[in-house]
Amino acid sequence: MRRFRFGVTARVVAVLAVLGVAVFPLYWMFVTALSSNSDLFADRPRLMPDFGQFGVFVDALAEGKAAGWLLNSLIIAVGTMVLSVGLGIPLGYALSRFSFGGKAVLTVVLLFTQMLPEALMVVPLFALFRRFDLLDSLTGLILVNSAFVLPIVALILKGAIDGIPKELEEAARADGARPFTTLTRINVPLIAPSIAATAVIAFFHAWNEYVFAVTFIFNPDLQPASVGIAGFIGELGTPIQTVMAVAFLFTLPAVAFYLLVQKYVVSGMTAGAVKG
Template identity: 85%
Template structure:
């Protein structure tokens, strides 16, 4: 009994330590945003936020630029997530369940695309977007981010569908279900955790993306927050408190999204697999 208590105590301590390490950067941004210049450049670090300095958040949102950046980032991330998942599910299903010429080559090509850095694709994408008038457009960023993250989403979902017994698909076809029905009624409910994990990957990639955004967007009004925050860095000075305030607000939606989706990631893989 004593050994169980010690083991439980050690696990609780380990969880608290890991949680502290994960939350501390967010807390430090919040504290720094609420620190005066005198304390910020003083000898002793301030660990407790000074809420009398909360006006920095109000000032950061006053002109509407930061709010616009956050809304642009949300639009890009949401669009990328929906598009990549919407295309990744049928692509992963086709690679998993159908036999066709070039299937192995296509899978390898999808894998190799993840070895290409974004910077290497900027020039050809810039020329392509200029031809199709997609520069300076949120739609262009959604397409660029989706193209970059779609291969990994498709491979993740392919692996998840590979783990579903073919007997379930055959049972659906015996009942008269078409391939689309088999995908939507049988496979998708079973791979919901993998879909949630893929959505997290797609959302975070688009939310944090900088290279495409700074290259393809020229209008400051439609810049995402990742580019907008970088604009605070000046030649003669940088408003540290403002940068940290906007960065804190930029980080919160991603954290909230992950906490919301986490419950689906850990959901049972076989929920609804048994036919009554």
């Protein structure tokens, strides 16, 4: 009985320790945002927030552009997620189920694109976007982010579809189902955890992206939060409380989204590792 209690206690302590490590950066941003200048440079840092300084959040949302930045980030992230997953499902299905010339080469190319740094593609993409009038637009950022995250989305979904017995599709085809019907009514429900996992990957890729956003967006009203926060850093000084307040607000939607779908992430990422 004592061993059982000790084991439970050890697990609870371990979980609380991991949770503390994960949550502490978010808490520290909140405390720093609600600290005065004297608290920031004190010998003993403040560990509890000073709610008398809460006006920094109000100022960031009401008088600043933080609300607009967060909305832009949300539009870009959701748009990228929908587009990349929407294209990744049929692409992953094609790579898994169809045989065509150049299939192996295409798979290698998809893997190779994951090794290319974003900075390497800035100049050619800038010229391409200028030609098609996609500079200074959220649509352009959605397209470029989707292009960069699509390969990993397609490969993960391919692995998930590989784990689905082909007999299910053969039975559906025997009943007259077409490939599109087979994909949407048989495969998609079975790979739902993998779809959720790739949606998380696409969302966070676009949510945190900085290089393309700072290069292709000139209008401050169209900047995502990742660029807006960096704009606070100046040569003569940096409003630390404001930076931390906006960073805290920037982190909350991403954390909330992950908590909603986190139970699918592990199962989705491992789907297809062992064929059924």
